[in-house]
Amino acid sequence: MNEKYKILFDPIKIGPVTSKNRFYQVPHCTGMGWQRPNMLASMREIKAEGGWGVVNTEYCSIHPSSDDLPHSYAALWDKTDIKAHQLMTSKVHNHGALAGVELWYSGANASSQYTRLSPLDVNSRPNLKGLPFQSRKMDKQDFKDLRKWFRQAAIRAREAEFDIIYAYANHSYLLHNFQRSDINDRDDSYGGDTQGRSKFLKEVIEILKEEAGNKMAVAIRFSPDEDNQKNSNETLDFFNEVSEMPDLWDLTPSNWDIELGSSRFTDEGDNLKFINHIKKITSKPVVAVGRFTSVDAMVSIIKKKLVDIIGAARPSIADPFLPKKIEEDRLEDIRECIGCNICYTGDQLGVPIRCTQNPTMGEEWRRGWHPEVLPPKKTNDSILVIGCGPSGLEVAHALGKRNYTVIAAEEKNTTGGRVVLESKLPSLNEWIRVKDYREQQFLKLSNVEIFLNSKMYLKDILESEAEHIVFATGSKWRSDGFGRTNTHPIKELNNNINVFNPDDIMKGNLPSGEVVVFDDDYYYLAPIMSEMLQKKGCNVTYITTSSVVCEFGNYTSEQYNYQRSLINSGVKLIFSQNIISYNDKELKLSCMYSDKISTIRTNALVMITSRSPNDKLYYELVNENDKINKFKSIKRIGDCLAPATIASAIYDGRKYAMEFEDEFSENYLYKRDSNLNI
Ligand SMILES: Cc1cc2nc3c(=O)[nH]c(=O)nc-3n(C[C@H](O)[C@H](O)[C@H](O)COP(=O)(O)O)c2cc1C
Numbered sequence: 288m289n290e291k292y293k294i295l296f297d298p299i300k301i302g303p304v305t306s307k308n309r310f311y312q313v314p315h316c317t318g319m320g321w322q323r324p325n326m327l328a329s330m331r332e333i334k335a336e337g338g339w340g341v342v343n344t345e346y347c348s349i350h351p352s353s354d355d356l357p358h359s360y361a362a363l364w365d366k367t368d369i370k371a372h373q374l375m376t377s378k379v380h381n382h383g384a385l386a387g388v389e390l391w392y393s394g395a396n397a398s399s400q401y402t403r404l405s406p407l408d409v410n411s412r413p414n415l416k417g418l419p420f421q422s423r424k425m426d427k428q429d430f431k432d433l434r435k436w437f438r439q440a441a442i443r444a445r446e447a448e449f450d451i452i453y454a455y456a457n458h459s460y461l462l463h464n465f466q467r468s469d470i471n472d473r474d475d476s477y478g479g480d481t482q483g484r485s486k487f488l489k490e491v492i493e494i495l496k497e498e499a500g501n502k503m504a505v506a507i508r509f510s511p512d513e514d515n516q517k518n519s520n521e522t523l524d525f526f527n528e529v530s531e532m533p534d535l536w537d538l539t540p541s542n543w544d545i546e547l548g549s550s551r552f553t554d555e556g557d558n559l560k561f562i563n564h565i566k567k568i569t570s571k572p573v574v575a576v577g578r579f580t581s582v583d584a585m586v587s588i589i590k591k592k593l594v595d596i597i598g599a600a601r602p603s604i605a606d607p608f609l610p611k612k613i614e615e616d617r618l619e620d621i622r623e624c625i626g627c628n629i630c631y632t633g634d635q636l637g638v639p640i641r642c643t644q645n646p647t648m649g650e651e652w653r654r655g656w657h658p659e660v661l662p663p664k665k666t667n668d669s670i671l672v673i674g675c676g677p678s679g680l681e682v683a684h685a686l687g688k689r690n691y692t693v694i695a696a697e698e699k700n701t702t703g704g705r706v707v708l709e710s711k712l713p714s715l716n717e718w719i720r721v722k723d724y725r726e727q728q729f730l731k732l733s734n735v736e737i738f739l740n741s742k743m744y745l746k747d748i749l750e751s752e753a754e755h756i757v758f759a760t761g762s763k764w765r766s767d768g769f770g771r772t773n774t775h776p777i778k779e780l781n782n783n784i785n786v787f788n789p790d791d792i793m794k795g796n797l798p799s800g801e802v803v804v805f806d807d808d809y810y811y812l813a814p815i816m817s818e819m820l821q822k823k824g825c826n827v828t829y830i831t832t833s834s835v836v837c838e839f840g841n842y843t844s845e846q847y848n849y850q851r852s853l854i855n856s857g858v859k860l861i862f863s864q865n866i867i868s869y870n871d872k873e874l875k876l877s878c879m880y881s882d883k884i885s886t887i888r889t890n891a892l893v894m895i896t897s898r899s900p901n902d903k904l905y906y907e908l909v910n911e912n913d914k915i916n917k918f919k920s921i922k923r924i925g926d927c928l929a930p931a932t933i934a935s936a937i938y939d940g941r942k943y944a945m946e947f948e949d950e951f952s953e954n955y956l957y958k959r960d961s962n963l964n965i
Pocket residue numbers: 313314315316317344345346389508539546547576577578579598599600601602630631632634
């Protein structure tokens with residue numbers, strides 16, 4: 288191990304337990320929760336195997352009245368849950384790591400759609416996700432019940448052999464709401480001044496401590512925010528009340544858009560600025576997060592005593608083996624998180640987690656994928672990969688690691704495809720890590736040859752001696768309006784020189800003057816390009832068929848930031864309008880709700896609607912009949928098959944590589960996880 292990183296591997300005492308190092312996987316949900324215990328346990332095991340000293344669960348409900356479905360969460364309601372968690376704790380312990388559980392009671396944040404029990408909160412407040420339900424104001428009996436539920440959950444956590452139990456007092460959940468004077472308007476002993484507002488948290492900590500005994504440590508996830516308090520010292524005063532009570536503080540801002548900010552809006556370590564003022568007050572170890580992937584930065588913040596333990600959610604998802612790679616001095620092998628927040632979409636959509644950089648995330652149990660260990664090759668067959676964008680890079684690198692002979696041809700002078708172009712857009716520079724990681728791996732794979740500036744034609748492929756052909760030729764943006772709203776091209780748009788698409792913009796072919804950016808795509812490109820063009824001097828109007836900017840950003844925790852950013856940059860916003868026609872000067876729009884027609888004048892139109900797969904060469908080849916009999920397989924992957932996210936393209940590349948020559952590959956999807964109570 289490199290001496291300068293040794294400090295990261297110091298054992299850390301957390302109350303009665305000791306973490307073998309300072310790498311701490313903070314609680315993060317996975318879209319698995321109590322519904323998919325096997326998938327969950329196998330995923331957490333990989334983190335422990337990868338060297339994390341502590342591996343936590345996701346938010347873990349202590350009672351059925353705290354139910355967040357369709358967002359999956361862990362639970363400790365009964366014996367079934369104990370059994371499910373034991374799957375995880377035993378696997379985590381097998382690798383010498385500690386297992387932690389984040390005990391969670393929601394309050395008005397969840398509306399218990401599955402259990403249909405009204406959630407308890409400090410007062411009766413509307414559901415924070417916009418659903419037409421209110422919480423129930425806690426009365427004396429409710430306080431008794433909640434204390435009992437926390438105690439029962441702590442006992443179950445002990446039985447499940449957890450080493451750390453949390454009181455989750457952050458993110459606008461119940462225990463956080465007691466703290467906040469802007470929410471806690473109670474006129475009994477649990478409201479009012481700091482003493483009153485901290486009373487319930489103190490009771491909960493005491494209960495957890497009693498049940499933890501000398502077997503488990505008690506942690507608190509706490510919000511250091513000052514901005515939602517009535518006076519600037521309120522958090523400090525509150526913290527002073529409880530600062531020495533738990534064994535560990537996990538400090539992170541309460542606003543999801545900040546604390547799990549994407550790289551488009553936040554930099555590594557940004558969260559630290561929120562915690563300094565309260566870290567100084569406690570003698571207990573402090574863990575904090577900040578999308579940490581730079582090893583020097585980790586060492587520096589520990590040496591400066593800004594934190595004691597490096598907390599990570601996304602860096603541990605992108606590379607579960609991050610600690611081990613540092614320990615073994617293999618920094619070049621670290622798969623750095625790109626901060627895209629695709630991992631967050633799993634829980635938001637109620638499906639298992641996925642990751643752009645780490646395609647094995649979530650597939651540890653179902654498909655048996657491991658982020659570092661790939662099965663050896665079965666034959667000496669060779670594979671020709673055409674195109675080296677995200678899916679081409681991934682398939683070549685994963686097949687290479689299986690020791691197959693791979694020849695990859697890229698028509699451009701660089702690999703990376705769309706990530707090269709997109710990472711040059713404002714604040715998407717971290718995305719180039721997708722290419723960098725895989726190129727770095729090629730340096731160790733003498734069986735993979737990459738040919739740049741090598742456009743392939745039909746005759747080249749037919750002459751190839753490879754047994755298998757994979758098309759990873761990507762896709763191109765359409766300019767003709769075809770998309771989710773217009774199911775046919777808008778005729779006048781084709782060949783109109785004042786109509787642009789994202790490929791034009793990314794290649795530097797920019798419009799000027801009055802510009803309309805039309806967004807029927809609902810993700811990041813339209814808002815980024817609107818803002819970029821506005822900053823370059825255009826007068827931009829953003830028009831979308833949706834009713835918000837970046838609708839998909841609701842699942843990546845970016846929607847608010849994208850809309851705010853566009854407003855602040857001066858871009859004019861028009862919602863719920865579709866384009867009917869454009870004649871170089873006048874754009875005709877129809878309202879998505881009323882079909883009311885309106886017109887606006889614009890010099891240029893940027894259409895961000897949909898993409899066409901680059902599959903012409905594939906069809907030319909498969910139509911060659913007898914001439915292709917020599918090939919054992921011809922396949923398309925990634926955007927060339929079905930344009931989607933970069934994460935999907937990389938996943939497709941890995942899937943091809945893992946299922947290559949695997950006769951059982953079709954069976955994996957039938958392996959479904961389920962709650963153990965069957
Ligand atoms: C996919 C995902 C799920 C998360 N789920 C939880 C959760 O269940 N409980 C919680 O306290 N924080 C949750 N978080 C927040 C993380 O614990 C962490 O504070 C945040 O991601 C910032 O850390 P990072 O920069 O290391 O990712 C989640 C974050 C992610 C990315």
